[in-house]
Amino acid sequence: MPYLIPTYLFDGFSLKTNTCIQVDDEGIVLDILTKEPFPSSGIVLNGLLMPGMINCHCHLELSHMKGAIPKHTGLVNFLMTINQSRNLQNNLEIATAIDQAEKEMISNGIVAVGDISNKLDTLEQKKKHDLNYHNFIETFGLEDEQASHRFETSMSICKAFQEIAPSSIVLHAPYSISNTLIQLVNDFNxxxxxxxxNQECDAENELFQKGTGDFLQLIQWILKSPKEIHPTGKSSLQSYLPMLSQINKLILVHNTVSTKDDIEFAQQTNKELYWCLCPHANLYIENTLPDVNLLYAxxxxxxxxxxxxxSNDHLSIWGELFVLHAHFPTIPLDEKLKWATSNGAEALGMNSTLGSLENGKQPGIVFIENFNIEHPFDESTKIQTLFKAGKIYS
Ligand SMILES: [Zn+2]
Structure with missing residues (x-):
């Protein structure tokens, strides 16, 4: 039963020094000692010890598109290119890219993923249970008449994923869905x-506020005909959130142009909300970042x-923290590590096992070699998984 004595220990909530952790051979946390002397058999580790990291937003099935879309072209161009080129590769190439991408996440200390699926491409990989997943089966469609057909297609995909891990049917984005589809997903969820x-760029808000802008062109391109838009005069978030009356636990992804007014509006709905940051993707697509200081405050x-x-060169939560720390240096490091661990585990409903170093949990024990508190995300840091996380569903 090894005792580990790292320079720094992040337990999922705060960063500590002078701490020793005892785990069993499977990586289940047995004890955390905060008073010296520590056992002489303890293994001294020069760096940071932390729970495995949680990736709350990924599209594993798009892994074969690495490098296929030029950077900084904006969301409308990005979505058009995805639609035109996502089916250009054969099944073997797609499956190989999925396998490699999952391995990359594991080697970067990730232990659980909230993964968007439009199709069944990732099902075989996920059956291996090498990572914990919550599957979000994504549905979209702008025409009310097609909503029930779209929903049924997503339902059959959801049933297949539900056999292996928790899965829900979710809406793609406010600008790509009809009111009937919102109603179907709301009732089911x-x-x-x-x-x-949510609110990935200004054009999304403009569509709802005024019924104009780049997204109108996107919609017409998708439908191949003009569509009558009924602007609400409100931001996209303030337009769709009241329609999701049955959904109590919701991860809002991107939030790049969410304002103080939007945040207050959302908080007044009394939903259990999580605000997901994907900074590398925001820089890749729009070359901008959400106001993380505002969200935090x-x-x-x-x-x-x-x-x-x-929309990312790597699948690494540690890498995302690097960007967040560089752009928002006044937010304490503990907080950022918490977003990547205990908050993520809570959002995905996996916090009974993952996200924190607490007695009885098996969160995956990750060691950041060469961690330096002055430059925590220095390029010399190396991520090692000392103990794998528990399998929540197998
Ligand atoms: Zn996404």
Whole structure:
């Protein structure tokens, strides 16, 4: 039963020194000692010890699109290119990319993923249970007449994923869905975890506020005909959130242009909300970042995601923290580590096992070699998994 004595220990909530942790051979936490002397058999580790990291937003099925889409072209161009080129590779190439992407996440200390699926491409990989997943089966469609067909297709995909891990049917984004589809998903998702891409760029808000802008062109391109838009005069978040009356637990992803007014509006709905940051993807697509200082100061529960390899060069939560720390240096390091661990585990409903170093939990024990408190995300840091996380569903 090894005792580990790291320079720094992050337990999922705060950063500590002078701490020794005892785990069993499976990596289940047995004890945390905060008073010296520590056992002489303890293994001294020069760096940071922490629980495995949680990736709250990924699209594993897009892994074969790494490098396929040019950077900084904006969300409208990004979505058009994804639609045109996501089916260009064969099944073997797609499966190989999925396998490699999952391995990359594991080697970067990730132990659980909230993963968006439109299709069944990732099902075989997920059957291996090498990572813990919550599957978000994504549905979209702008025409009310097609909503029930779209929903039924998603339902059959959801049934297949539900056999292997918790799964929910979720809406893609406010600009790509009809009111009928919102109603179907809202009714189905009572007491289930849900997620939606939220306020990723100004054009999204403009569509709802005024019925104009780049997203109108996107919609016409998708439908191949003009569509009558009924602007609400409100931001996208303030337009759709009241329609999700049955959904109590919701991960809002991106929040790039969410304002103080939007945050206050959302908080007044009394939903259990998590605000997911995917900074590398925001920089890749729009070359901008959400106002993380505002989200933090507004007491939003923050979590972190990588998004897909179509909009990111790596799948690493540690790498996302690096960007957040560089751009928002005044937010304490403890808080950022919490977003990547205990907050993420709570958001995905996996906090009974994952996200924190507490007695009886098996969160995966990750060691950051060469961790330096002055430059925590220095390039010389190396991520090692000393003990794998428990399998929540197998
Ligand atoms: Zn996404």
């Amino acid at each position: 009572q007491n289930k975890l849900s997620t939606i891409h 507004s007491n939003c529960k923050l979590v972190v995601g990588t998004d897909s390899l179509a």
